[in-house]
Amino acid sequence: MSLFPSDIMSQAEAIVRAFTSAGLMISTAESCTGGLIAGALTEIPGSSAVVDRGFVTYTNTAKMEMLGVQETTLARYGAVSEETARQMVHGALFRSRADIAVAVTGVAGPGGGSAEKPVGLVHLAAKSRTSGLAHQRMLYGDIGRDQVRLATVRTALEMIRQLAQL
Structure with missing residues (x-):
């Protein structure tokens, strides 16, 4: 039995199978998901x-130290922004041996949202x-922390499948 729903496992299995055949590698940069994307892939x-x-x-400091997200980007746009997601994915790709990377940052809830950045807002980037x-830019809504994640x-x-043309 998997930790993840069957549809996620099917997606992860298709990615692992295709990437194995093509000799491709992936890296992830995760904030609001806390490693769940990598977890789903490594279930296979x-x-x-x-x-x-x-x-x-998860923290701004980690985004800067591990991925090279600029402090000015975080100050100007915030951790939950397109600009931060773009810098996160760039860092994940070029600080790894991966051919494709994905990054996510968002407000999973139940708290932490605002009028400008409501619970359920997530920015994703793939490169x-x-x-x-x-x-x-996804607005999943206030559907519960687990469901947003x-x-x-x-x-x-x-997004990985689309970028890899699977």
Whole structure:
């Protein structure tokens, strides 16, 4: 029995299988999901050939130290922003051996939201060494912390699949 719902496991399995065949590696940079994306991928047997590393950067200091997010970006736009997600994914890609990286930062709740950045707001970014960067701004709503985090994992895995053209 898996820790994750079957749809997430199906997505993760498809990614691991395709990345193994193609000889590709992935890294993750996670804030609001706390490592769940890497966790879903590593639930799949053989994922060690695909998952290079995961950065769990819950604090601003961790985002700066581990991923190279600029302090000025955090001060100007905040941790939950497109700009921060873009810098997180860039850091995850270029501070790893991965071919593709994904980054997430958001407000999972139940508290911490504001009118400008409500609970359920998540910024995701995916980047490949050979193609451009994709960004998605998701408003999942105040559906509960667990559901926001799982919805974010689903979106992140789908972004990986799209970027890798799976």
